[in-house]
Amino acid sequence: MSSTVKDRPVASHTGGRPAGPPRPGLLPLLAAAALGCTVLSAWSIDFAPATLLNGLDEIWALLDRMLPPRLDDPGRIGVLAVETLLMAVLGTVLAAIASVPLAFLAARNTTPHPAVYAVARAIITFCRAMPDLLFAVLFVRALGIGVLPGILALALHSIGMLGKLFADAIEQTDPGPREAVRSTGVGYLREMVNAVVPQAIPSWIGTFIYRVDINLRMSVVLGFVGAGGIGFALQDALRGLIYPRALGIVLVILAVIAAMELVAIAVRRMLLTPAVSNPRRDRAMRFGFCGLLIGLTVAALLVLKINPLSLLTWVGPSIDVFARMIPPNFATLGGALFEATVQTVAIGVVATAIGIVLSIPVGILAARNITPNAAMYWAARGWILLVRAVPELILAVIFVAALGLGPVAGTCALAIGSIGFLAKLVADSIEEIDPGPIEAVHSVGGGWWKTLFSAVIPQAMPAMVGSSLYMFDVNIRTSTILGIVGAGGIGFLLFESIRTLNFDVAGAIVIVIFVVVYAIERLSGWIRSRLV
Template sequence: MTSTVQNRPVVPPTRRRPGGPPLPLLVLCALVATVVSAWSIGFAPATLVDGLDEVWALLERMLPPRLEDPGRIGVLAVETLLMAVLGTVLAAIASVPLAFLAARNTTPHPAVYAAARAFVTFCRAMPDLLFAVLFVRALGIGVLPGILALALHSIGMLGKLFADAIEQTDAGPREAVRSTGAGYLREMVNAVIPQVIPSWIGTFVYRIDINLRMSVVLGFVGAGGIGFALQDALRGLIYPRALGIVLVILVIIAAMELVAIGVRQMLLAPGQSHPQRDRAIRFMFSGLLGGVTVAALVVLEINPQSLLTWVWPSIEVFTRMVPPNFEALGGALAEAAVQTVAIGVVSTAIGIVLSVPVGILGARNTTPHVGVYWLARGWILLVRAVPELILAVVFVAALGLGPVAGTCALAIGSIGFLAKLVADSIEEIDPGPIEAVNSVGGGWWKTLCAAVLPQAMPAMVGSSLYMFDVNIRTSTILGIVGAGGIGFLLFESIRTLNFDVAGAIVIVIFVIVYAIERLSGWIRSRLV
């Protein structure tokens, strides 16, 4: 969501809090970490250049794209979309009460607050594909494990952002409602929820967009959706069919992103002059969402009772992971964990370097020409529409098994994601300094260096740290397609029913993701 920038003060590039690391030192540490990580996984520019011929040869084998049995592909595409919607709806329903328990100003007790925040953190730290694998083992192949995986992982984001929105509410309305003798429930409904609804709506719509990307790869582990057809084509080395399915996925995700942008603008536009219209729009959106949810239950043949009865079979599988067995894999577990972090570091570094130029060209207020703007935005949309796991499959087929393929896949995904964030942050800066530089005859480069980048730098640093956080999570599951990291050991242990070994790997993944999240959060709090 964007904010008004007309009265926004110019933000200095290093608004560092006391005790925080200086930006040059942070950059130096990042460079050292990137070089060491690239060396540890054997990632070198020469290796990548040598592999470009293989990538091009694979692309030639994919052409021309072929879409066989379009009826079945269409059904799987609709199934994928409905899975994303239903998973997000279930997560939102669970996240609302959880958010009140996880917000400092509404929780009934500090112990409840700590427990709620711990559960939200756990859901956010565990990859959705990991949840899907475990649910498939517990419930069998089908769409229900995929829906539950999307819902549980989404709680990690929705619960946190919903709770953060509650903590930022004005206490005045609550005090006014409380003065009338209303109880806790009426106080929340009448004084808190009206303040957080706009933020919740924006977060919910954005999460559907994210879950659609996630749902297209759940089929790789038998959790429903169009990913199953894609994996089947790739496993059979039928590359033209695989490319045809990928193009369908691109169209679905791109269309969903455009719809999400329109819905956010329509629902979250200022409504001071047309409050009745805004209420009508939100009522229509709620009705449409309710209808789609019911349609999802019918089309996907989900018995509402199964949304409650899944708990006990899943608990039985989850408890088989306790106690965890850290000795079975020995040094291989530590080596895979280090490799996972190295993949995240190198891919993020590449994404940062290559995304900044694209983001500058994709911002309306800095692009040199409108044609360049649309070309950059089109590239961003295209790259963001391809899930990293699909990119990993392509690079594994072209470059072979190993962390280099996973690094390339995450790097490309990072370019698209970061370029969008960079472009959006540049478009939100105060236009005053730009006009001042232009008034004294400053050219494009002078304007960029003196007026644009200093303002956008804090947001760019924060976005880069967030991207690093996301890439560490994603790198933990790339091993499912042989793209390096700890994911290969995890899925092999589950496939061979060594759940105690899987439990040890899950704990290692959680520690890695949580540590990186805390580190990046600490750096953001000092620099941004």
């Protein structure tokens, strides 16, 4: 795949600028600061290699109790899996519909006024900063148990990503066609539709497909809070300690997510690889994609039994619940809120550090242009797919069962998820490097290791730094909700406050989560702008 925003939305965190070498002196300083923060964070949550070694026996014992996997009711699990997939599609479609006009308002070159730009960007930032599981909990409280709260949670959180990347794509369009259309005297709307949308469409398609892939993973765990999908059946099996059934459901989830990822890759390549000699094929495929999307949306409404009016009438009950969080009550929790916040950040720091260290070797072996042989390539790619297919919250449940309650279990779960995600980004970035330096090293008789350290890593380093910072940003968001299964962090306090109807306390926690996530996002963005 290309490294552009069009083909890989994750790469947009570099801001659309061409990657260059990190600024001299800053990278070692960042590495030293990261090492210090990691050691301090590990100490604060009592995370030590000895702790993991002592827990290996419990982990193997738990895995042994899961075997052999079984499905007691395959029909029901199959229906729930289809519901989960349709929830992901419908949630992404709703988010895309809302994100397109929001993106025009949030793009500097199309916004009608700076004040409108600021408001639109604030909405996007809020949706991106708040975890989807938190939205789901609040919607379940407002609307009741079912798939609708899950769909709305996915949609709102997706606006944060789609709105930002849609706006970035608009800002990167060529102004020439706009000037040509404007010279004909048409209005603002015609100018946008005729000159901007055709340029942004390829990027929007790539971003949309990628977001469906993300939302499928997210929709799996929404059942943990009663928001529909296969996650409810998994939670039921885990709560009843029926581990073979739980493993059977996890394998179904893995198969669905893996299949979806393969389909997404195929669709992305088909739609985003231009056929210069056959533009009609391009138009036909895009119309076909739109038709398929409309069909899936209608199927989702019918299968999930969603009344289209409910997609509008949810606002009133939800505002009632959200309003009960104001004014926030910071006094009730006192120091416990601060301690939980620090623990949440520590979990994210340690998990990201472990993910960075362990993902680089896997990513190198998974890069087609540098891997020693085909067997290692497929083994590494298979491992990445396997790890990425299991959501972190499910991993957290497993580690809590094996290691006990606390931040160590959450850190392990988040670290494994980071390995899969970062290894894929590392592999993709290595596959996109200039082959010239590699050929130069080979021409003077350099071996595999010489090629790796002289020609590969120096070129891939900027992308690896940017991906690591992006992963840290994501991990901080994820660590805020691990407490729902007892894996440490501020999430436990949040879900307890909502469960006991202390919405004013929940309001205080939500504000703290937003501030922490936003601050980390700004910090990582600032570092990226200096290093990448």
